Amino acid sequence: MSDSVTKTLSRRSYSYSALAFIIVFVLGLYASYNWESQQLKVKRAQALSLAQSYSFQLKSVLDHNLSGNYTLAALVHEFGGFTRWFPQVAASLLEIYPEVNNFALSPKGIVKHVYPLEGNERVIGFNQLMDIEQGGDAWDTLKQQRLILSGPVNLVQGGRGLIGRLPIAMESRYGEAGQFWGFSSSVIRLDDLLDNINLASLVKQGYVYQLQRIDTEQPKLIAAQEPELLQDPVQVEMSLPGVTWRLQIAPKEGWLPKQTIVLYLLLCLIVAAVIARLVFTGLKMNLQKQQLTTLLSLQTEHADQTDKRLLSTLQAIPDPLLELDQDGIVLDLRTPNDELELEQFFICGEHYSKALPYAVVQILDNVFLETLHSPSQSHRGALFSLIPNNASQMLWFELSIVFRKVQDNDQLKGRFIVLLRDVSARQEAEQQQRIAATAFETQDGILISDRENRIIRVNKAFQRLSGYSEAEVIGETPAILQSGKHDDAFYQHMFESLMSKGTWEGEVWNRRKDGEVYPEWLSISTVHDHHGEISHYVATFKDISERKASERQIRQLHYYDSLTRLANRTLLLEEMTFLIHEKGLRNKQSAVLFIDLDHFKDVNDVWGHNIGDQLLQQVATRLVDTTRSKDVVARFGGDEFLVLLEPTDISINADRAIYRASHVAEKLSKALSRAFILNGVDYQIAASVGIAVFDEHSHEPLDIIKQAELAMYEAKSTGRSRHCFYEAGMQERVLERVQLETDLRHAIDNDELLLHFQPQWDAERRMVGAEALLRWQHPDRGMVSPAVFIPLAEETRLILPIGEWVLHSACQWLSNWRKQHQMQGFIMSVNVSAAQFSQENFVEQVQAILEKYHAPAEALQLELTESMLAHDQQDIISKMSALKALGVLISLDDFGTGYSSLSYLHRLPIDQLKIDQSFVANIEQGEKNASLAESIISLGHNLGMEVIAEGVETTAQFDWLAAQGCDLFQGFGLARPMTMDALLKKYQDTQTS
Known part of the structure; x- marks a missing residue:
């Protein structure tokens, strides 16, 4: 081969090498791009899977912990708005929902109850509907009438958190649709929630994240870790109660690090150079081959x-x-x-x-x-x-x-x-085996048996759950796990399903190696060989003990009263429905006893709800002990109990059911009349019982209970502490009372209440003061007697706003009198009820009213009944001392009719003793009344107190009392109650005469 040909081939080799370099470099870049694209898809898929896992965990935690609101709402609805049960129920719910910081009940949107109270004191009184930050979500919850998750918000008690609110609508007593009652809410602190799901672990895995709420006009940031580094993040949206969240994550270093790009470029250059060199070498070798x-x-x-x-x-x-x-x-x-x-x-x-x-x-x-x-x-x-x-x-x-x-x-x-x-x-095949081996070691127990049902393999979860090692069960049948709770028919049905369908699943009770019996959810599948015959059985199971325990606890909350452990309203209604519609009452009658404790509210008002709750528990015990085992005793709400009697055969004696109901009512009344001992103190209480008898012609349990309730009200109206059967016409009397109560509730707003004043005189018949007496001028009924509406006001606690109105009116008159010189030293007495005085803020209330009208405190005298002194003595002394510090005078009314001890009386800062009118009557003739009145006057003076006698009807009574040294006098014999104008005119007449 000539030299010119050799040189030409050599130049061609260099050209081909350069071309090969360019082609390989471009192909390398293309391959790198494809490879990195695949890696990017894998990375994004892994990130998306990770985000979905955390989102699912977050949603599960929130859904689980917010479900406690439904329990609270159901109980509020069940108890007709009464919330004394709240602390105990909330305490038990906190064990079920540990991520919840606190539960709360908010009547009319204002937080009244929170548990636990410690650390959450500032929440009490918080108005959710009027708050700037939370008001919008609260109103949305009210409008949509469903559970809505609010947040994150700045919590009143400090920190940031999430609030799940559920609106509660109440029904009236007779089942009609009611109005908005308030909210049940649960608070989850944001930091605790994030720690629970361990969202920060994303950072350890090389990711940055951002959690937002996106159902608002602008996304609201919930939590984030270096969000500024988020580049083309993957995101998962979560649908939570009433809101939507979004979780975004991305690698902190980016999806394609810069150093990776540089590495790919270098590799492409190196490979291209190597290939070019190989091409050049190959061409050289080709030249040599030709030679x-x-x-x-x-x-x-x-x-x-x-x-x-x-x-x-x-x-x-x-x-x-x-x-x-x-x-x-x-x-x-x-x-x-x-x-x-x-x-x-x-x-x-x-x-x-x-x-x-x-x-x-x-x-x-x-x-x-x-x-x-x-x-x-x-x-x-x-x-x-x-x-x-x-x-x-x-x-x-x-x-x-x-x-x-x-x-x-x-x-x-x-x-x-x-x-x-x-x-x-x-x-x-090897890959499938590795996948199968990984799947085999799950959290669920797995058991594989052959066609003879002999165990050939189990996983680690099976050994952990059952307590048996693999060596102990190989060759055995699954019968080694049987608890004995299922009969042969159960297992026969199981194998019939396996033979016909190839699968079976259900709840089974099995026994661990240590003998413990536990519930599990079992799924069994059959495996067939190439001939279609069963070759193996594969069983998977999981321990559901915790779920069963939760179901039992929910049932306990749903059907039983948490305070007394008696059946609640729901269970009682189901029992009555079953008795009427399913079991039937042919030739039989049953009865419902509606039991209401007389004056129970006084126990709560004076002694506190703790004593009241203990009393209810002892009442429940006596009711159960007094009735038969087949009778159903239930707590209907508050201090109301129901007893559903076992049906009685009336085929021989038609009055047998009535007789038995009356007998049971007497036994219950007798049992409840015995003194209750709480904290070493005897409590005497009685009950009014209403009875409704029903038979096969009755239909609705609520109607029967309503009849029993009407009979109970009839028993109360006829003197209490007795029982009464339902009769036609009772409903009209109850409606009359309800109407009177409704009118009384609007009496203040309608300006129907007014004060009359009965003058008080000294021994020289000079007017020195007056007692303010409440009157009600009804637009239709006319002047309603205080003996009618005052007991009703005390029973319904309307006495609290009415008593406050009386104080306002009295202090307003005192303020006007202060400007008149001739009224200086004139004292006005105002009666205060036990419920009014027992309020924690009563002293502050009096002080605020005095300051509002600039009324002289020394001209205001509060009259307290002697029976009030038998209760919380330390609280009474504390409040009386605080009132005396303000300058207010204190009078002890109806003295001699209560139970106060003399050793206790001298410790009270009392200015005046008021002799009850029962001792004044016939005082000039009866020796006993005269002796008692004389003793009271002497006692009051010895204790440094002023003594006033009420009910002075005659001149002889006045003269006798004056002779005994009585200081002041009041009664019809001196002057009847009168309007303010008449009082001022009479006062002026006495001053000029």
């Missing part, structure tokens, strides 16, 4: 003969065979089974690395190097994978390589003989 063509032609015939010998050998090999020279050039590719996909990777005449992926090239480089340095110059077992063009399945090949020297034109040349065995099926 040696003449020499090789001499050996062609010999090579042909060798090929023929090898061909017969190769035909017996089923796997592809590859022959390469020592430099890695592909000399031949034999594919006996038409494995055409290999031809695109191994190109004859080209280096094996030209079309192979970089990772495969590295494997082959290492294998060829090991083959050359091994003693046997062979290698087996190396694996690599390829993905042919236009194919979705990856092919796996196992290599068997031998390096041999062959004679070629008197020269020894190396050859690599490579056998490529397709092991794709084997790799797929």
Whole structure:
């Protein structure tokens, strides 16, 4: 070959090398881009899966803990708005929902009850509907009438948190639709919630995140970790009660780090340079081949003969065979089974690395190097994978390589003989086995048995849940786990389902190795062989003990009163419905006893709700002890109890049910009349009982209970502490009382209340003061007697706003009198009820009213009944002392009719004793009354108190009392109660006379 031809071929080699460099570099960039795109998809898929996992956990925690609102709302509705049960129920709910910081009840939107109170004191009195930050969500909750999650908000008690509110609508006593009662709410602190789901662990995994609320006009940030680093984040939206949240996460270093791009560029440059060098080398070698063509032609015939010998050998090999020279050039590719996909990777005449992926090239480089340095110059077992063009399945090949020297034109040349065995099926099977092994070790117990139902394998969860090791159960049947709670019919039905459907699942009670019986949810499936016969049974199960315990606790809350452990209203109504509609009352009658404790509110007002609750518990115990085991005793609400009597056969005696109901009512009244001992103190209480008898013609349980309630009110109106059967006409009397109560509630707003004043006189018949007496001028009924509406006001606690109105009116008159010189020293007495005085803020209330009207405190005298002193003495002394500090005078009314001790009386800062009118009557004739009145006057003076006698009707009574040293006098014999104008005129007449 001439020198000019050689130079031309040399220049062409350089050109081809440069072209190869450019092509390989571009292909490398393209391959890098595809590879990184795949990696990016994998990363985003992993991030999305992680975000979905945290979102699911967050949603599960919130949904679980917010469900406590439904329990509170149901109980508020069940108890008709009474909330004394709240602390005990809230305490038990906090054990079920540990992520909740506190539960609260908010009548009319104002927080009145919160549990636990410690640390949440500032929440009491918080108006959710009027708050700037929370008011919008509170109104939305009220409008939509469903549970809505608010937040994050700044909590009143400090910190930030989430608030789940559920509006509560009350029904009236007779089932009619009511109005908005308030909210039940649960507060979850945001920090505790985030710690619970361990959202911060995303940062440890190299992610940054941002949690937002997105149902608002502008997304509201809930929590974030370096949100400024979020680049093209994946996001998951969560639908929570009334709101939507979104969780966004992204790698902190970005999806494609800059150093990775630089690394890919360097690798592409290196590979392109290597390929270019190989191309140049190959062209050089080609030139050399052309030079040696003449020499090789001499050996062609010999090579042909060798090929023929090898061909017969190769035909017996089923796997592809590859022959390469020592430099890695592909000399031949034999594919006996038409494995055409290999031809695109191994190109004859080209280096094996030209079309192979970089990772495969590295494997082959290492294998060829090991083959050359091994003693046997062979290698087996190396694996690599390829993905042919236009194919979705990856092919796996196992290599068997031998390096041999062959004679070629008197020269020894190396050859690599490579056998490529397709092991794709084997790799797929191994992969499936690894997946199956991973899935086998789950949190659920798994048991596999053969067709004879002999256990052949169990997982670790099975050993943990059952207590048996694998060695102890292999070869045994699942009967080793049976608890004995299920009969043979149960297991027969199970196997019939397996035979017909191939599956069975349900709740089963099994026994652990230590003997403990526990509930589990069991799922069994059958496995069939290639003949369609059952070859194995696969059973999975999980322990549901905690779920069963929660169900029992929910049932206890739903059907039983938390304070007394008696049946509640729901259970009683279900029992009555079953008795009437399902069991039937043919030739039988039953009865409902409606029991209401007389004056129970006084116990709560004076002694506190703790004593009241203890009293209710002892009442419940006596009711249960007094009735039969088949009678149902229930707490209907507050101090109201119901007893559903066992049906009585009336086929022989038609009055038998009435007799038994009356007998039971008498027994109950007698049992309740015995003194209750609480904290070493005797409490005497009685009950009024209403009875309604019903039979097979009755339909609605609520109607029967209503009749019993009407009978109870009739018993109260006829003197209390007795029982009464329901009769027609009772409802009209109750409606009359309800109407009177309704009118009384509006009396203040309608300006129907007014004060009359009865003058008080000294021994010289000079007017020195007056007692303010409440009157009610009804627009239709006329002047209503105080004996009618005052007891009703005390029973319904309307006495509190009415008593406050009286104080306002009295102090307003005192303020006016202060401006008149002739009224200086005039004292006005105002009666205060026990419920009014027992208010915690009573002293502050009096002080505020005095300051509002600038009334002289020394002209105001509060009259307290002696019976009030029998209660919380320390509280009474404290309040009286505080009132005296203000300058207010205190009078002890009805003295001699109560139970106060003399040793206690001298400790009270009392200014005046008022002799009850029962001692004044016939005082000039009766020796006993005269002696008592004389003793009271002497006692009062000895204790430094002023003494006033009320009920002075005659001149003889006045003269006798004056002779005994009585200071002041009041009664019809001196002056009747009169209007303010008449009082002022009479006062002026006495001053001028």
